[in-house]
Amino acid sequence: xxxxxxxxxxxxxxxxxxxxxxxxxxxxxxxxxxxxxxxxxxxxxxxxxxxxxxxxxxxxxxxxxxxxxxxxxxxxxxxxxxxxxxxxxxxxxxxxxxxxxxxxxxxxxxxxxxxxxxxxxxxxxxxxxxxxxxxxxxxxxxxxxxxxxxxxxxxxxxxxxxxxxxxxxxxxxxxxxxxxxxxxxxxxxxxxxxxxxxxxxxxxxxxxxxxxxxxxxxxxxxxxxxxxxxxxxxxxxxxxxxxxxxxxxxxxxxxxxxxxxxxxxxxxxxxxxxxxxxxxxxxxxxxxxxxxxxxxxxxxxxxxxxxxxxxxxxxxxxxxxxxxxxxxxxxxxxxxxxxxxxxxxxxxxxxxxxxxxxxxxxxxxxxxxxxxxxxxxxxxxxxxxxxxxxxxxxxxxxxxxxx
Numbered sequence: 001x002x003x004x005x006x007x008x009x010x011x012x013x014x015x016x017x018x019x020x021x022x023x024x025x026x027x028x029x030x031x032x033x034x035x036x037x038x039x040x041x042x043x044x045x046x047x048x049x050x051x052x053x054x055x056x057x058x059x060x061x062x063x064x065x066x067x068x069x070x071x072x073x074x075x076x077x078x079x080x081x082x083x084x085x086x087x088x089x090x091x092x093x094x095x096x097x098x099x100x101x102x103x104x105x106x107x108x109x110x111x112x113x114x115x116x117x118x119x120x121x122x123x124x125x126x127x128x129x130x131x132x133x134x135x136x137x138x139x140x141x142x143x144x145x146x147x148x149x150x151x152x153x154x155x156x157x158x159x160x161x162x163x164x165x166x167x168x169x170x171x172x173x174x175x176x177x178x179x180x181x182x183x184x185x186x187x188x189x190x191x192x193x194x195x196x197x198x199x200x201x202x203x204x205x206x207x208x209x210x211x212x213x214x215x216x217x218x219x220x221x222x223x224x225x226x227x228x229x230x231x232x233x234x235x236x237x238x239x240x241x242x243x244x245x246x247x248x249x250x251x252x253x254x255x256x257x258x259x260x261x262x263x264x265x266x267x268x269x270x271x272x273x274x275x276x277x278x279x280x281x282x283x284x285x286x287x288x289x290x291x292x293x294x295x296x297x298x299x300x301x302x303x304x305x306x307x308x309x310x311x312x313x314x315x316x317x318x319x320x321x322x323x324x325x326x327x328x329x330x331x332x333x334x335x336x337x338x339x340x341x342x343x344x345x346x347x348x349x350x351x352x353x354x355x356x357x358x359x360x361x362x363x364x365x366x367x368x369x370x371x372x373x374x375x376x377x378x379x380x381x382x383x384x385x386x387x388x389x390x391x392x393x394x395x396x397x398x399x400x401x402x403x
Contacts, residue, residue: 010047010048010049010118010121011045011048011049011115011116011117011118011121012048012049012050012051012115012116012120012121012124012125013040013044013048013049013050013051013066013087013115013116014050014051014052014053014060014105014110014112014116015031015032015033015041015050015051015052015053015087016033016052016053016054016055016112017031017052017053017054017055018054018055018056019054019056019057021079021083022052022054024078024079025052026052028075028078029067029088029089029090029091030074030075030078030086030087030088030089031050031052031064031086031087031089032078032079032083032084032085032086032087033083033085033086034082034083034084034085035084035085035195035198035199036158036195036196037085037113038072038085038199038200039200039221039222040070040113040114040115041070041071041085041086041087042070042071042072042085042200043070043115044066044069044070044087045066045069045070046066046067046068046069047065047066048065048066049062049063049064049065049066049116049121049125050062050063050064050065050066050087050089051063051064051124052064053101053112058099058100058101058102059097059098059099059101060097060098060101060104060105060124060128061095061096061097062095062096062097062124062125062128063091063092063093063096063125063128064089064090064091064092065089065090065091065092066087066088066089067088067089067090068087068088069087070085070086070087071085071086072084072085072086073086074086074087074088096128096129098127098128098131104127107136107139108120108123108124108139109139109142109143109146110123110124113157119142123138123139123142155171155172155191156171156188156191156192158192158195158196159192159339162337162338162339162340163339163340163342164188164189164192164339164340164341164342164370165341165342165344166186166188166189166341166342166344167344168186168344169184169185169186169187170187171187171188171191172220174216174220175216176190176212176213176216176217176220177210177211177212177213177216178211178212178233180211181210181211181233182265182266182267183210183258183260183265183267184210184211184213185210185211185213185214185258185308186213186341187213187216187217189306189308189341189370190213190214190217190218190256191217191221193254193256193304193306193372194217194218194221194223194254195221197254197303197304197306198223198253198254199253200221200222200223201222201223201224202223202224202253202254203223203224203225203226203251203252203253203254204218204223204224204225204226204252204253204254204255204256205225205226205227205245205247205252205254205255205256205295205298205299206225206226206227206228206255206256206257207228207229207240207242207245207255207257207291207294207295208228208229208230208242208257208258208259208291209227209228209229209232209237210229210233210258210267211233211234212227212233212234212236212237214227214256215227215236215237226238226247226252228240228242228245230242230268230270230272230273231267231268231270231273241272242257242274242291242294243287243290243291243294244294245294245295245297245298247298248298249297249298250298250299250300250301251298251299251300252298252299252300252303253300253303254299254303254304254305254306255295255298255299255303255304255305255306256305256306256307256308257291257295257305257306257307257308258308259274259288259291259307259308259309259325260273260274260275260277261279261309261310261311261312261321262275262277262278262279262280262284262312262319262321263275263276263277263278263279264279264312264314274287274288274291279312279319279321280312280317280319285324285325285328288325288328289328289331292328292329292331292332292333293332295332296332296333296375299375300375301375301376301377301378302374302375302376302377303374303375304336304372304373304374304375305329305333305372305373305374305375306370306371306372306373307325307329307369307370307371307373308341308368308369308370308371309321309322309325309368309369309371310322310343310365310367310368310369311365312365313362313363313365316362322368322369322371325369325371326338326369326371329371329373330373332375333373333374333375333376334373334374334375334376335371335372335373335374336372336373336374337372338369338370338371338372339369339370339372340367340368340369340370341367341368341369341370342366342367343365343366343367343368349364
């Protein structure tokens with residue numbers, strides 16, 4: 001118990017493993033993760049408390065102590081390089097384990113994806129030491145206090161499906177972009193893109209930066225951001241036309257664009273503003289194709305571009321802007337996926353527009369496309385036939401479900 005008391009006031013971290021990776025974690029005394037949780041790994045300090053959670057068996061192991069700072073590629077060959085963000089650890093005492101960890105963590109108000117504060121660390125240490133006499137009243141009192149005093153500092157969870165629905169434009173205590181800017185980009189979209197497709201320190205380009213949402217998200221997540229706009233609204237956005245990006249070839253690690261969807265929003269009075277061109281005209285798509293060519297030129301091979309776009313319905317005519325943009329992008333990039341982003345907080349979300357849509361038999365725009373594309377590693381892309389081994393799962397009948 002001496003070791004437990006000694007480290008109970010420190011922060012803690014839960015690193016995940018699977019049945020396949022557990023043995024290597026223990027043999028190497030090395031915990032690791034991928035770039036999704038890179039920030040968590042890099043925040044680990046020498047001496048902090050560490051736990052190992054097997055996601056497959058739902059078992060938590062402890063207690064360990066970090067013997068190194070969290071950093072990238074401590075042992076580059078470990079797990080064949082799949083999990084480069086690593087921490088060296090050592091056991092502090094005889095290894096203990098707890099089954100049904102998912103239920104336990106939920107009861108303690110702990111998410112394994114997040115770093116633990118001193119109180120959460122103490123709860124886990126005490127439970128591992130003697131779970132039969134664990135005082136759950138302390139946990140209940142702590143959770144009550146947290147609910148009363150919690151600030152909106154938390155970061156959103158990463159999306160796992162192709163339907164993204166965000167209740168508001170911003171997250172956390174710091175504003176990202178400006179809600180007063182027409183067509184402001186939801187910060188949640190940038191957060192998901194940056195966390196999934198870049199690593200700390202890499203360069204993100206936004207050639208149509210608007211109110212600077214991309215800059216603000218990148219700053220919080222430890223990424224460098226280059227931002228341009230034809231009419232900048234803040235000092236950290238440089239004036240430039242996206243059809244002529246002043247960067248070297250193969251220079252940036254990710255590109256995000258929230259382009260005009262046509263001439264439905266008055267962004268500015270600049271004569272070369274693409275947002276002055278109607279989405280019903282071929283010129284609109286030709287000008288955006290020039291932007292795509294520049295994006296391909298400056299993006300590193302194998303890296304990702306995200307393009308946010310919406311369709312148009314005006315005066316009894318529907319224009320599939322998203323399809324046409326995707327068609328153009330496919331000439332220069334390989335598709336990764338298409339995300340449907342629910343549209344909220346727009347002027348048409350009102351009773352008046354609802355009644356008009358029903359009365360005149362049309363549909364209000366309910367979503368935007370997030371087109372996620374990748375620059376090919378090789379210009380000579382061959383369409384080889386793939387062999388896919390599908391896993392077929394038997395459906396349970398109603399009697400089996402009841403049992």
